[in-house]
Amino acid sequence: MSTFSFAQKDAPLFDNFHQYSRREIAAFHTPGHRGGRGCEGLFRRLGGDLLALDLTELKGANLEQDPDFLLRAAEKLAAEAFGAAHSYFLVNGASSGVVTAFLALKGKGSTVLVARNAHVSVLNGLVLSGLKPIFLSPTWVEGLPCLPAAETVAKALAAHPQVAGVFVTNPGYHGIYGPLDAIATLCQARKVPLVVDEAHGGHLRYIDPAIPEASRVGADLWVWGLHKLMGSLTQTGVLHLGSTVFSREAVEEALTLVSSTSPSYLLLSSLDSARRQLYFHGREMFTQAAGLGSFLRRSCGDRPRLKILTAAHLPPGYGLDPTKVVVSLTAAGWSGLDAEEILRRKYGVQAEYADRDYLYFFISYAQKKQEVTALGEALLALAATPG
Ligand SMILES: Cc1ncc(COP(=O)(O)O)c(C=O)c1O
Known part of the structure; x- marks a missing residue:
C-alpha cells in the first residue's frame, strides 16, 4: 500500500446490504428463508444475524441503480487495494477464476x-476451453513441484512463439514461490499474455513487498x-x-459462463469486508502469522528425525512463505498420511493436507499461539516415537 486512499474505509457492498437487512421490509423474493426466519432451528440459531445478509441482487439494496452498482464499487476498491486494473469477486x-482465465485465453490462440x-481446476479449464496444453516441467524442490525455471519457459516460448499465453501456478500449495519476475519479463518481451494461479x-505482499507477486x-x-x-x-x-x-x-463474458445468476451477497460481503481489513491491517495480520510460523520452525527445527522445509532447501531465485510450514517425519518412520491421522486422533491437531512424505500446516493471523505451541509439541512427540 503505497499511498493511503480514504475511500478504502468504505465497504460499499457489505455496509449497504447490512443496512438493508436491518430494514423492516416485507420480502417477496429469493431466498425463501426470509432472513433466516424460515431456517431449521439449530441452523437459524447458529446463523444469527448473518442469515439476514444471505441475499442476492436486489434493486433496493443496490441503491436503486444498476443491479451490480455496489458490487462494481466494491470490486473497484479491491482493484485499487490489490494493484489490479480491474478485479472480479468470485x-x-x-x-x-482459473477456468475463466482459460476461457479468456481461448480468444488468443489454440495452444x-x-x-x-x-x-485440478487448470485441467478443467483446459477441457472446457479446448486449448491444447504444452506442459512446462516444474522445478522440483525436496520432491515438491514448484514454478518452472525461467530457462524452461524461455525454451518453450522460443519453440512455440504462437501460444495463446503462458499459465503458471505460483506459489504452490506448499508455499514455495519462484522467479515470476523473470518469467514475466520473457512473456513481455514476446508479447505473450501471462496468467497466474x-x-x-x-498475502505475501504484507510480509515482504519485494516478493514477485x-x-x-x-x-x-x-x-x-x-x-x-x-x-x-x-x-470466495x-x-x-x-x-x-x-x-x-x-473476461466478463467468460465469467458469466462459470457464474451463478444469484451470487451470494453474504459471500460477496465477506470479500468486501476482508478487503477493508487487509487494506488497513494486512501488514500486522501477516507479520503476526509469519512470526508464528517462525516460532514453530524455531521450536522444532534441525532435528535428525523431523524435517521442516526452510529457505536453506531452496535453489536460488525461490523463496518460502513463512506462514506455510511443511514437515516430514519420514526419518522417524511416519508417512505424512499416517502422521496426519495420529495428529488428528491423538493430539487434536488438524493439518491442511498430507501426502506420502509431508504434512502441510497453514498458519493464520487468527491463530492462537498456544495452538502453535501444541502443534510443535505434538510434532516433537511423534518424532520421538518410531512410526
Ligand atoms: C493452486 C490452487 N489453485 C486453485 C485452487 C482452487 O481454489 P478453490 O478451492 O478456492 O476453488 C486451489 C485449491 O486448493 C489451489 O491449490
Whole structure:
C-alpha cells in the first residue's frame, strides 16, 4: 500500500446490504428463508444475524441503480487495494477464476504453455476451453513441484512463439514461490499474455513487498483464493485483470459462463469486508502469522528425525512463505498420511493436507499461539516415537 486512499474505509457492498437487512421490509423474493426466519432451528440459531445478509441482487439494496452498482464499487476498491486494473469477486472459489482465465485465453490462440505444478481446476479449464496444453516441467524442490525455471519457459516460448499465453501456478500449495519476475519479463518481451494461479499468494505482499507477486511483475490476469488465508468466507476468490491484453468484455463474458445468476451477497460481503481489513491491517495480520510460523520452525527445527522445509532447501531465485510450514517425519518412520491421522486422533491437531512424505500446516493471523505451541509439541512427540 503505497499511498493511503480514504475511500478504502468504505465497504460499499457489505455496509449497504447490512443496512438493508436491518430494514423492516416485507420480502417477496429469493431466498425463501426470509432472513433466516424460515431456517431449521439449530441452523437459524447458529446463523444469527448473518442469515439476514444471505441475499442476492436486489434493486433496493443496490441503491436503486444498476443491479451490480455496489458490487462494481466494491470490486473497484479491491482493484485499487490489490494493484489490479480491474478485479472480479468470485463466489465459486479460485477454481472458477482459473477456468475463466482459460476461457479468456481461448480468444488468443489454440495452444497454451501450462506449468505442470497445477491444481485440478487448470485441467478443467483446459477441457472446457479446448486449448491444447504444452506442459512446462516444474522445478522440483525436496520432491515438491514448484514454478518452472525461467530457462524452461524461455525454451518453450522460443519453440512455440504462437501460444495463446503462458499459465503458471505460483506459489504452490506448499508455499514455495519462484522467479515470476523473470518469467514475466520473457512473456513481455514476446508479447505473450501471462496468467497466474496465485490462489495461495496475495498475502505475501504484507510480509515482504519485494516478493514477485503477479501484480508487481505485470501479469495480465491472475487469480486469488482469498478465503484460503486472507480472511474471507470459504468459496470466495478474486480474479484480477492487470492490463488491456484481455478486454474486460472477454473476461466478463467468460465469467458469466462459470457464474451463478444469484451470487451470494453474504459471500460477496465477506470479500468486501476482508478487503477493508487487509487494506488497513494486512501488514500486522501477516507479520503476526509469519512470526508464528517462525516460532514453530524455531521450536522444532534441525532435528535428525523431523524435517521442516526452510529457505536453506531452496535453489536460488525461490523463496518460502513463512506462514506455510511443511514437515516430514519420514526419518522417524511416519508417512505424512499416517502422521496426519495420529495428529488428528491423538493430539487434536488438524493439518491442511498430507501426502506420502509431508504434512502441510497453514498458519493464520487468527491463530492462537498456544495452538502453535501444541502443534510443535505434538510434532516433537511423534518424532520421538518410531512410526
Ligand atoms: C493452486 C490452487 N489453485 C486453485 C485452487 C482452487 O481454489 P478453490 O478451492 O478456492 O476453488 C486451489 C485449491 O486448493 C489451489 O491449490
